[in-house]
Amino acid sequence: MTADLMRNLLDALLPHPGLAMRGGLMLTAIVLTCLAAALYFTADLGVSAYDALALIAAYKYRLLPFKYCRIITDSICVLVGLVFDVTLGVGTVITHFLWGP
DSSP, X not given: OHHHHHHHXXXXXXXXXXXXXXXXXXXXXXXXXXXXXXXXXXXXXXXXXXXXXXHXXXXXXXXXXXXXXXXXXXXXXXXHHHHTTOOOXXXXXXXXXXXXX
């Protein structure tokens, strides 16, 4: 819902953004997402259900090291999005492969 609201707002404010504007917006979004994640991690409020999947697979069931479990859960989420015909943007690919476990 929030993502739809922001998209509608940006479409109203910038109806036809150029490539440079879109790149700047994407870079800003990635930086803000990383900042939000850093604040969430340093607050030490526990883990979300999504994060818990990789932790359980790595530490309870000892399937693979955590970083590989995290990469697999992230990949599954991207694949589920593709199955349900979600638009896969450049920002998604960048955060998927470069954000890291």
